[in-house]
Amino acid sequence: MNIYPFLINEFYTKYKTNDTPLRIFFAPGRVNIIGEHIDYNGGPVMPAGISMGIYVIARLRSDNEIHLKSSLHKKEIILKTEDTFTFYNYDGWTNYPKGVFQFLKNAGYKIGGVDLLVYSDLPGGAGLSSSAAVELAFAYTMMQLFNSDKTMPLEKLAVLCQQVENKFVGVNCGIMDQFASAMAKKDHAIVLQCDTLAYEYIPMNLREYSLVIMNTNKQRSLAGSEFNKRREECELALQIINEAHQYKYLCDADLEDIDIIKDELIKKRAKHVISEKQRVLATKKYFEQGDLVKVGEQLNESHQSLKVDFEVSCIELDTIVDLAQNHPACIGSRMTGAGFGGCAIALVATHQYPNFKLEISEKYKLTTNLEPSFYKCAISDGAHEIKY
Ligand code: GLA
Numbered sequence: 001m002n003i004y005p006f007l008i009n010e011f012y013t014k015y016k017t018n019d020t021p022l023r024i025f026f027a028p029g030r031v032n033i034i035g036e037h038i039d040y041n042g043g044p045v046m047p048a049g050i051s052m053g054i055y056v057i058a059r060l061r062s063d064n065e066i067h068l069k070s071s072l073h074k075k076e077i078i079l080k081t082e083d084t085f086t087f088y089n090y091d092g093w094t095n096y097p098k099g100v101f102q103f104l105k106n107a108g109y110k111i112g113g114v115d116l117l118v119y120s121d122l123p124g125g126a127g128l129s130s131s132a133a134v135e136l137a138f139a140y141t142m143m144q145l146f147n148s149d150k151t152m153p154l155e156k157l158a159v160l161c162q163q164v165e166n167k168f169v170g171v172n173c174g175i176m177d178q179f180a181s182a183m184a185k186k187d188h189a190i191v192l193q194c195d196t197l198a199y200e201y202i203p204m205n206l207r208e209y210s211l212v213i214m215n216t217n218k219q220r221s222l223a224g225s226e227f228n229k230r231r232e233e234c235e236l237a238l239q240i241i242n243e244a245h246q247y248k249y250l251c252d253a254d255l256e257d258i259d260i261i262k263d264e265l266i267k268k269r270a271k272h273v274i275s276e277k278q279r280v281l282a283t284k285k286y287f288e289q290g291d292l293v294k295v296g297e298q299l300n301e302s303h304q305s306l307k308v309d310f311e312v313s314c315i316e317l318d319t320i321v322d323l324a325q326n327h328p329a330c331i332g333s334r335m336t337g338a339g340f341g342g343c344a345i346a347l348v349a350t351h352q353y354p355n356f357k358l359e360i361s362e363k364y365k366l367t368t369n370l371e372p373s374f375y376k377c378a379i380s381d382g383a384h385e386i387k388y
Contacts, residue, residue: 003055003121004024004386004388007024007055007057007117007119008022008057008388010057010071010117010119011057011059011115011117014069014071014117015059015067015069015115015117018059020059020060021059022057022058022059023057023058023059023141023144023145023385024055024056024057024058024385024386024388025055025056025058025137025140025141025144025383025384025385025386026053026054026055026056026137026383026384026385026386027053027054027132027133027134027135027136027137027140027181027182027382027383028049028050028051028052028053028133028180028181028184028380028381028382028383029049029050029052029053029054029122029128029129029130029132029133029181030047030048030049030050030128030129030132030133030176030177030180030181030184031047031048031050031128031211031213031336031337031343031345032045032046032047032048032176032180032336032337033046033047033048033189033211033283033299033336033345034046034276034279034280034283034298034299034302034334035047035176035276035277035279035280036276036302036306036310036312036334036335036336036337036338036339037230037234037272037273037276037306037310037312037338038174038176038194038251038273038276038277038280039173039174039175039176039192039194040172040173040174040194040231040234041194041234041249041250041251041273041277042194042195042248042249042250042251042252043193043194043195043249043250043251043273043276043277043280044191044192044193044194044251044277044280044281044284045176045191045192045194045280046189046190046191046192046202046280046283046284047176047177047179047180047184047189047190047192048180048184048188048189048190048204048211048379049180049181049184049185049186049379049380049381049382050122050128050213050375050377050378050379050380051377051378051379051380052121052122052123052128052375052377053120053121053122053133053137053181053380054118054119054120054122054130054133054134054136054137055118055119055120055121055137055386056116056117056118056137056138056140056141057116057117057118057119058114058115058116058141058145059114059115060112060113060114060145061112061113061114061115062113063113064080064081064082064112064113065078065079065080065081065113066078066079066080066081066101066111066113066114066116067114067115067116068094068097068116068118069115069116069117069118070093070117070118070119071117071118071119072118072119072120073092073093075091075092075093075094076094077091077094077098079098079101081101081111081112081113084102085098085099085101085102086098087099087168087169087170093118093134095168095169096131096134096135096138096164096169097116097118097134097138098168099135099164099165099168099169100135100138100139100142100160100161100164101138101142102164102168103160103161103163103164103168104139104142104143104160107152107160109142109143109146109147109152110142110146110147111142111146112145112146114141114145116138116141118134118137118138120133120134123215123373125219125220125341125342126215126217126219126220126337126341126342126343127220127335127336127337127338127339127341127342127343128213128337128342128343129177129180129181129337131165131169131171131177132161132165132173132177132178132180132181133181135161135164135165135178135181136157136158136161136178136181136182136382136383137383139157139160139161139383140157140182140383140384140385143157144385154182154183154382154383155179155182155183155197157182157383158175158178158179158181158182158183159175159178159197161178161181161182162174162175162178162179165178171227172227172228172231173227174194175192175194175197176192176194179192179197179199180192180382181382181383182382182383183199183382184379184380184381184382185201185381185382186378186379186380186381187203187204187378187379188201188202188203188204188379189201189202189204189287189379191280191284195248195249195251202284202287202288203287204287204379205287205290206292206347207290207292208349208350208351209292209331209347209348209349209350210347210348210349210350210353210376211345211346211347211376211379212345212346212347212348212353212356212357212374212375212376213336213343213344213345213374213375213376213377214320214324214333214343214344214345214346214360214372214373214374215342215343215372215373215374215375216314216316216317216319216320216341216342216343216344216364216368216370216372217316217370217371217372217373218314218316218317218341218342218368218370219341219342220337220338220339220340220341220342225338225340226312226340227338230269230310230312233265233266233269234250234269234270234273236266237250237258237261237266237267237269237270237273238250238253238270240260240261240263240266241253241257241258241260241261241270243260244257244260245257250270250273250274251273251274251277253270253274254274255271255274255275257274258270258271258274268308268309268310268311269309269310271305271309272305272306272309272310273310275301275305275309276302276305276306279298279301279302279305282294282298283295283298283299286298292331292347293331295331295332295347296330296331296332296333296347297332298332299332299333299334299345299347300325300332300333300334302334303321303325303333303334303335303344306334306335306339307335310339312335312338312339312340313335313339313340314339314340314341315368316341316368316370317335317339317341317342317344319364319367319368320333320344320360320364320372321333321334321335321344321346323359323360323363323364324344324346324348324356324360327348327356327359327360328352329348329349329352329353329355329356330346330347330348330349330356331347331348331349332346332347333345333346333347353376357374360372360374361374
């Protein structure tokens with residue numbers, strides 16, 4: 001489906017028509033293939049951009065006002081470019097672009113008068129990084145519109161957006177989501193080493209299989225959830241291990257190092273992180289060897305570790321993953337993202353996908369009373385302008 005006529009139409013229902021041309025910018029959501037709760041522990045992750053994401057439609061103004069509207073939310077706001085932008089709960093979704101604009105200004109970049117409309121085809125709160133995509137879409141828009149003489153490299157823009165999330169919105173996330181939304185590459189996954197931000201692309205050659213996203217439709221919330229608690233538990237694990245070592249990150253440690261941890265819960269957290277790091281490296285190797293069955297095994301093990309050792313899964317995720325793993329068309333499945341609801345992924349034989357979807361849906365509904373959603377979406381490029 002060509003979405004651009006719809007976006008332009010949406011823009012003109014919200015804003016008056018005039019002759020100034022519209023530009024459309026896009027930043028994708030992401031799935032994480034493997035490497036969960038690893039970014040803030042300094043290890044490798046393997047996310048990929050997806051074809052669902054955030055669109056920003058922009059039209060320059062002749063004054064110094066930024067008008068912010070959304071085709072999904074009622075909240076609208078008018079900002080003056082010279083003002084200092086502050087986080088207010090009642091400003092809802094507009095806090096994300098406000099944070100981005102403020103941090104761009106702090107970094108010496110320009111923002112200017114513009115009418116903006118945001119549209120999303122990404123389910124929110126589903127673990128597909130809608131907030132990172134919103135940040136990147138607005139940051140990229142401002143770069144292209146007002147800083148084309150000195151655009152910031154996309155890696156740096158990702159870091160700036162992570163700072164917005166950490167220091168403006170107040171969510172202590174790692175770098176993975178913003179990096180993926182900025183740097184994703186069509187038909188590739190990114191292997192990102194989160195302590196150095198060194199990265200490489202690996203082809204997602206899935207041959208007769210498809211990457212299926214399964215949304216449990218159990219909403220999750222990251223801010224104020226268990227996420228920050230897990231970060232603290234990981235920091236504690238590192239502190240204890242460092243009684244005998246001098247590691248900078250928990251991912252620098254080996255599995256034998258965790259014997260020193262007496263607290264069983266903290267030990268389990270460390271075990272997940274260190275074993276997950278190893279699974280990312282193994283998955284990369286199996287992708288390179290074209291051994292998708294082995295890739296699938298790593299996904300299954302990752303889920304088990306997230307469920308038992310890191311305890312960030314939930315009944316709905318476990319149910320859908322368990323159903324997928326036991327379906328003959330599927331060679332591997334795991335939850336993706338922070339956990340506590342949201343989405344899981346599965347590698348599914350493409351020709352059996354309709355069957356898979358039907359059977360899993362029915363059984364999942366019976367157990368949870370929730371209707372799941374399935375997306376068989378393409379692997380997409382990172383933030384870019386759309387020439388329509
Ligand atoms: C969320 C965070 C990421 C990462 C994942 C878990 O998506 O925003 O930084 O920590 O959870 O892997």
